[in-house]
Amino acid sequence: MIMKVLLVAESREGKLLGNINELLGFAKNLAVETAVFLVGKNDSLPKFSGRLYLAPVEKHLEYNPDGHKALLLEVVEKEHPDLIVFAHSSYGWDLAPRLAFALKVAQISEVVALADDGFVVPACNSKLRRQVKSLSPRTVLTLQAGAFPTVENGASLPEVIPVDTDTAPLVGFAGYEAAAQGGVDLSKASVVVSAGRGIGKPENIAMIAALAQALGGEYGASRPVVDAEWVEHNRQVGTTGQSVAPKLYVACGISGAIQHLAGMKKSEFIVAVNTDRDAPIGEIADVLVVADLKQFVPVMTEKLKAL
Amino acid sequence: MVREFAEAEVAPTAALRDEEERFDRALMFDRLAELGLTGIVFPEEYGGAGADYLSYAIAVEELSRVCASTGVTLSAHLSLCANPIYLFGSEEQKRQFLVPLAQGEKLGAFGLTEPSAGSDAGGTKTTAVKDGNEWILNGTKIFITNAGDAETYVVLARTDKEALKHYGISAFIVEKGTPGFSFGKKEKKMGIRSSPTMELVFENCRIPRGQMLGEEGQGFKIAMKTLDGGRIGIASQALGIAQGALEAAVNYAKDRKQFDTPIARFQGVQFQLADMATQIEAARLLVYSSAYKAGNGLSYSQASAMAKLMASETAMRVSTQAVQILGGYGYTREFPVERMMRDAKITEIYEGTSEVQRLVIGTALTR
Amino acid sequence: MKILVCIKQVPDMESKFKIAGDGKWYDSADLVFRMNEYDEYAVEQAVRLKEQVGSADVTVLSIGGDRVKETMKKALAMGCDRGVHIADNQAWAKDPMVIAGIIAEYAGPESFSCIFTGMQSQDRGSAQTGVLLAEMLGLPCVTTIVDFSYSDGRFTVKRELEGGIKALVNVQGPAVFTCQLGLNTPRYPTLPNIMKAKKKELQSLPVEHLQKIALHQKTERLFFPEKKSGGLVLEGDAADLADRLITILKQKTAVLA
Numbered sequence: 001m002i003m004k005v006l007l008v009a010e011s012r013e014g015k016l017l018g019n020i021n022e023l024l025g026f027a028k029n030l031a032v033e034t035a036v037f038l039v040g041k042n043d044s045l046p047k048f049s050g051r052l053y054l055a056p057v058e059k060h061l062e063y064n065p066d067g068h069k070a071l072l073l074e075v076v077e078k079e080h081p082d083l084i085v086f087a088h089s090s091y092g093w094d095l096a097p098r099l100a101f102a103l104k105v106a107q108i109s110e111v112v113a114l115a116d117d118g119f120v121v122p123a124c125n126s127k128l129r130r131q132v133k134s135l136s137p138r139t140v141l142t143l144q145a146g147a148f149p150t151v152e153n154g155a156s157l158p159e160v161i162p163v164d165t166d167t168a169p170l171v172g173f174a175g176y177e178a179a180a181q182g183g184v185d186l187s188k189a190s191v192v193v194s195a196g197r198g199i200g201k202p203e204n205i206a207m208i209a210a211l212a213q214a215l216g217g218e219y220g221a222s223r224p225v226v227d228a229e230w231v232e233h234n235r236q237v238g239t240t241g242q243s244v245a246p247k248l249y250v251a252c253g254i255s256g257a258i259q260h261l262a263g264m265k266k267s268e269f270i271v272a273v274n275t276d277r278d279a280p281i282g283e284i285a286d287v288l289v290v291a292d293l294k295q296f297v298p299v300m301t302e303k304l305k306a307l
Numbered sequence: 308m309v310r311e312f313a314e315a316e317v318a319p320t321a322a323l324r325d326e327e328e329r330f331d332r333a334l335m336f337d338r339l340a341e342l343g344l345t346g347i348v349f350p351e352e353y354g355g356a357g358a359d360y361l362s363y364a365i366a367v368e369e370l371s372r373v374c375a376s377t378g379v380t381l382s383a384h385l386s387l388c389a390n391p392i393y394l395f396g397s398e399e400q401k402r403q404f405l406v407p408l409a410q411g412e413k414l415g416a417f418g419l420t421e422p423s424a425g426s427d428a429g430g431t432k433t434t435a436v437k438d439g440n441e442w443i444l445n446g447t448k449i450f451i452t453n454a455g456d457a458e459t460y461v462v463l464a465r466t467d468k469e470a471l472k473h474y475g476i477s478a479f480i481v482e483k484g485t486p487g488f489s490f491g492k493k494e495k496k497m498g499i500r501s502s503p504t505m506e507l508v509f510e511n512c513r514i515p516r517g518q519m520l521g522e523e524g525q526g527f528k529i530a531m532k533t534l535d536g537g538r539i540g541i542a543s544q545a546l547g548i549a550q551g552a553l554e555a556a557v558n559y560a561k562d563r564k565q566f567d568t569p570i571a572r573f574q575g576v577q578f579q580l581a582d583m584a585t586q587i588e589a590a591r592l593l594v595y596s597s598a599y600k601a602g603n604g605l606s607y608s609q610a611s612a613m614a615k616l617m618a619s620e621t622a623m624r625v626s627t628q629a630v631q632i633l634g635g636y637g638y639t640r641e642f643p644v645e646r647m648m649r650d651a652k653i654t655e656i657y658e659g660t661s662e663v664q665r666l667v668i669g670t671a672l673t674r
Numbered sequence: 675m676k677i678l679v680c681i682k683q684v685p686d687m688e689s690k691f692k693i694a695g696d697g698k699w700y701d702s703a704d705l706v707f708r709m710n711e712y713d714e715y716a717v718e719q720a721v722r723l724k725e726q727v728g729s730a731d732v733t734v735l736s737i738g739g740d741r742v743k744e745t746m747k748k749a750l751a752m753g754c755d756r757g758v759h760i761a762d763n764q765a766w767a768k769d770p771m772v773i774a775g776i777i778a779e780y781a782g783p784e785s786f787s788c789i790f791t792g793m794q795s796q797d798r799g800s801a802q803t804g805v806l807l808a809e810m811l812g813l814p815c816v817t818t819i820v821d822f823s824y825s826d827g828r829f830t831v832k833r834e835l836e837g838g839i840k841a842l843v844n845v846q847g848p849a850v851f852t853c854q855l856g857l858n859t860p861r862y863p864t865l866p867n868i869m870k871a872k873k874k875e876l877q878s879l880p881v882e883h884l885q886k887i888a889l890h891q892k893t894e895r896l897f898f899p900e901k902k903s904g905g906l907v908l909e910g911d912a913a914d915l916a917d918r919l920i921t922i923l924k925q926k927t928a929v930l931a
Contacts, residue, residue, distance in 0.1 A: 012835075063833070063841050066814070088801075090835045093794075094817040097770070097805035106769070106890035109800045118894055124700065124797050125687040131894040146928030170814035171845040179838030191929055215929060223641075240322070240641050248929045258562055259641055265562075269927045270905075271919065277907065283564075285905045287922060289915050299912040303920060307930065308751075308862050343865035356865040366865075 004033045006081035008072070010091045011040035011057055013176065019087040020046045021150040026085065026143055028151055029114075035079050036158065039068055045158070048151070051079070052158035059164070063091075063173040069098045070167035076103065081138065088142035096140050105136035112147040126268070184218055184234055191217025191248045192264070194237055195225050198253015198274065198293055202230035207297045208252055214304035215248065222251075222260045238263040252293040256281025273297065309369040312342060318373035324501035325376070325646050332414070332456055335377045335501070336384070339370075340411020344381065348602070349393055353401055354409035360602035364543040364594055371547025372554075375650035376501035378547055382540030383452040384408065387658075388415025388461050391478065391533045395521035404459055404480055416457035417537075418448035418481075418507045419530055426663050428463075428530055429472035433509060435464035435479060440516045442466075442479060444509040447491065450657070454505035455490050458483045461533070462507070463526050476526035480518045487512030498649035535608045537658045538615035539601060542594045545615070545622035545654040549587045552622075552629035552647040556580060559633050559642070576632060583625045590618040609671040616664040619654035626651040675730040678786040679720040679754065680777055680807070681713035683738055683745040684797045697895045699766050700797075709745045712792025716853040718860040719822055720790045721753035726824065731755050733786075737776060739763045743876060750871035751863030757874065762881035768889065770798075774806035775887035780879070782811060786848060788829070793818050793852040804852035815850040816843050820857050 005027045009020040020036065024046070027034045034050040039060045045052060053075045060067050072095075076084065084099060086092030088110045100107035113120040118133035119141065186192055193212040195205055205219070212219035221231040223238050237244055238260045249267035254260060256272070256279055264270070265284055272285035273293045282288040289296060316334065324331060339345050347363045349355025356362075363385065371378030389408040392400060407413040424430035433446025444464055451460075460481045467475030481488055491506025521529050557580060560571035570576050597610035626648040630637040637644045655661045685691070685705040694701040709717070717734065724730040734754040736742045739761070746757040760776060762768075768776075781789070789811075791804035801817075808815030820840065821832035827847050832840040834854050863871070906922070908915055924930045 012839075063843060090818050090833060090841075093801040094805065094833075097802040098809055098815075100802070101771070101806050101809040104890075106771070107800070107802055108891060109802060115894075121799075123799065123896060124685070124691055127687070127691060127898075128693075128700070128896055129899050130798075130896050132891050133894055134891050136890055144928070146924075146926075146930075149925070171816055171843050171849075174842040174844060176835075177832065177840040177842060179840075217929075248923065248927050258559075258636065261562065269923075269929075271923075272905075282905060282907070286926070287906045287908060287919065289919060290907060290909045291912060291915055295912045296915060300916040300919065303913075303916045304930075307920070308865070308868065312862050341864065342862055343867070347865060351866075356869060358865055358869060362865070 004035070004079060004081040005030065005083045005085055006075060006079050007034060007036045008084065008086045008092065008095070009036050009038040009040070009046055010087070010089065011038065011044060011062060013062075014041045014044060014057065016040055016044040016046060018150075019089060019145065021152075022143060022145070022148050023085050023087060024048050024151040024154075026148040030083075035075070035081065037072055037075050037163075039071065042160065045160070047154045047156055048158055049154070049156040050158055052160050053078075053163045054160050055163050061169070061173050064169040064171070065095050065098055066170045067165070067167045068095055069102060070165045071163055072099050073102055074163055074165060083138065084140045086140070086142045088144050092142045096142050100140040103138065103140070105138050105140060106134040107140040107142070108132055108134060109142045110144045111141050112144045186218055186220050186235065186237065186242045186244050189218035189244070190246050191215045191250075192220050192237065192244050192246045192267075193217060193250040193252065194220040194222060194254060194264070195231065195252055196222040196254030196260075197224045199225065200253075200294065202228070204294060205230055207294070207301070211250070211252075211297050211301045211304075214301045215250070217246065217248070220244070222254050222257070251281055251285070252297060254281055255279045256283070308342070309344070309366045310372075312338070313369050313373045313377075317370060317377050321374040321376075321501070322640065322643060322646060324374075326500075326640070328495070328500045330376075330380075330456060330501055330503045335380050336411065336414050339381055345384065345411030346389065346409025347385065349389065349405065349409045353393065354406040360539065360598035361595060364539060364598040367540050367543035368547040368550065368594075371544040372551040374501065375544055375548050375647070376499045378544040379452055379499055379502050379541075380414075382537065382544055383417060384415045384457070386537040386540040387417030387452075387533055388457070388459055390536050391417075391461050391520060391529050392480065394532060395478070395525070395529050399517065400480065400520065408459055413458040414453055414456055415459045415461070416451055416453040417533065418451050418460050418462040420448060420450050422447065422449055426660055429476070429527065431463055431465050431476050433462070433464040434468070435466045435477060437466075437516075438513070441513045442516065442519065444479065444481070444487070444512040444514065446509050448507040449491075450494065450504055451507050452502055452504055452657075454507055455493065455503050460507065461520060462509075463530050466523055466526070470524065473527040474524055476530070477523050478520040478526040478529045479514060480520055481512065481514055485512055485514060496653070498646070498651070498653055534659055535611050536601060538611040538664075539594065539597050541654055541658045542590070542597070542611065542614040542618040545618035545651065546587065546590055546594055548647050548651050548654070549583075549590070549618070549622040549625040552626040552644055552651075553580070553583050553587060555642065555644050555647070556583070556629040556632040559636075570632075579628055579632065583628055586621045587625060590614070590621045593617050609668055612659070612664040612667040615659065616661055616668070619651070620661060622651040622654050623648075675724075675727050675788070676784065676786045677720050677723055677730055677732045677788050677790070678781055678784070679713070679716050679732060679734050679749065679790045680803070681717060681734060681736050681745065681749055682710040682792070682795045683707050683736060683742040684710045684795055687796055693896055693898075697897075698893050699896055707741060707745065709748055710792050710795050712794060712796070712853055712855060714860040715855060715857040716790035716792050717749045717752050717754065718858045719851075719853060720788075721861075722858065723788060723824055724753065733758055733784075735760065735777060735780065737762050737773060737881065738765045746876060747871050748863060750874045750876070751868045752861055753867070755874065757876035759876060759878045760881050760884060761878045765881075767893070769891050770800045770802035770806055771890045772885065772887050774803050774810055776881060776884045777803075777807050778810035779884040779886060781807070788824075788847055789813070789850040791850070791852050793854050801852075804850055808850035811850070813848055813850050814845050815852070816845060817852040818854045819851050820854050822851065822857060
């Protein structure tokens, strides 16, 4: 029964960020009409069928929450959306509440699913879920990354409508600073790919590291691999190594000895690659890929790079 | 606060320091000083934190839960060295020696035990002979915790050879670096390997007259009073070891599956864990009760003996049981319980063996 | 300089949670409570700012029942000067708009030069309160800061963005900042400071006079997500397995966004 949604896209260094595709995927199931707002460049626009309100990034910059809020309010005036949807990103959670307050409406953050008459959001470090209902005539939402299916790049081009205001920024944006290259801290990685005894020989560590990189994470190892000095100690995961709880843990050639499990069992999603269907790690893995890692891992890495 | 610090900073290196038999003063003492723990029970005017004995007991327990060596470093420093100076020292001595100890600028140690004077402290053979304005010390002390690294030592020596055993002993404050005061071998121990244990060697060591602590001949009484307080520290250390061992056993039992079931679901294991937890709780109440008495000016000699006796025997039992629950894995150094078991044993021996504690209690009962 | 830091008391996230009788929130019995982790960084930064400026005063504020005073004492032991406890046993049922409104009602007349909050709470996790507070007070706000410096009335901060990139932002005070983990290293309260904190002012204000905004949303229920039943076992040739795994990762995780 949702009539209109307004999706908020983001650009970074002039390029459109991919999370708009998740917002489009969310909207696909609901909206009769979808409009998108973007402060960006007209050579990097989302493809969908509907109206795209575009404000020039050269003038409004990529971090200027007060300016972006003013622009959004203009668009809301024109579109009268029932839902205004952001990604729950560093841009979204910064801007959404400002809009919600200006409109005096509810904001529901980090939505992971729809519920009858409401939305489902995580609570208590994702251990629980909360079903919440908005009491306002329109609602601001932020969506959890990866919670909704993405829409593969559509072919349609939107109708581009320029939008502009002259609101002065209250904060000064002075550019970006690239990520630092430092020593490895597995506990901070959102993805960890670990090598176990199954890798067979030290030369195969390279393929584990490559898979980790393709997934945007770090590589670790189980104890026997570190003891054999194929990997340095600060990459060891387990009781005498580091304890990690990343979003994704991929255990390659690791049987699942209790010392190792103790160091990674709190990971959000666990994939095990092992030739042994009955390896103990299968008990805590979300997915067990029964395969020889020496064949599977390089193929997986290639496919990830091609995405 | 101590628990967070212990888990974040002390725990990660506990196993390694035990393996390397390495004392890390920066971590195991200087950091404690920064947190205000090295003089917990002493008044602010002497550089202490002005807190109560219960806070002290909790601090030692929390440190010992992850590293018994760190727990004893603090306990020996505070109860065995700083405390006698606080209780028996002159204003001048407190200013000169207690303040740096309380503030953690200097580490303290206590020299009582000798090769032939353990439980029989009256058998002290180290001598102190007056010579003008100085005392000359001769003798050897063994098994001294914090020795070598500590700057300040409270040492017991015989000042009157004629007097009956206990009556001719006096206490002295000796500082590292005093000519004639050196260290003997470092002991290779079964447990608390990260805590340094060494011999003190006095060879015509001259110290100023002003460094006698208390009255001449009062030494034995000072030593006994000191040990009364030290017992609370060691009882807390034992409690911490037991608590750490219990937690390790419970966590393991929940994860370890045999016969398709986590072993924590087997009644046999549950009964064992239940007994361990109950005994720890009982010991804890004894420790807190003696801490309360000590901090409120009540007589606490018997209470602290009971606490030390109960806590140390509980620590030995619980840590041994923990190794048993972890089975083969518990026997390896990958898991902390074998270290806890090795650490627990000394708590039944030092600062008054369990036998001596029983004597203290028995004598008090049948007086 | 007047500094405000807003903190929340939350349960330890390692706890085993149980749903409360009415099904709308977790049961607080048998839980160990502590300061919201993000707020520790906020308190530390507030105290550091005070130490830098010298003549500054830090007020720590928290809303909740009597129990939250314990957590406020930790903030006082870390170096805050005074505590303002807004007594409200129903705080758990209120949404960020209401909470921010209560804080704004208190803070408005106080004219703080700098306000710190954690960027989100660990239990509710809405990540809205700090920003809403700023909007209500008409102050600029920068969220998710991982670096902070102050000089002569001007704040220079870095926001943490996805992928480890940071955005450099500067703003003229007064302003509101929401703090991300890793902004600084929160100090352990030393024992002497814990003792001193016992003597610091901690006043309790009833919430009734401060709550002027009505609820904008309501929680229907709190529940446990479906347990993942065993795992999926995939067999086949490498290329096929890789395709299938990539699809699963896209669906079930945020890793391949």
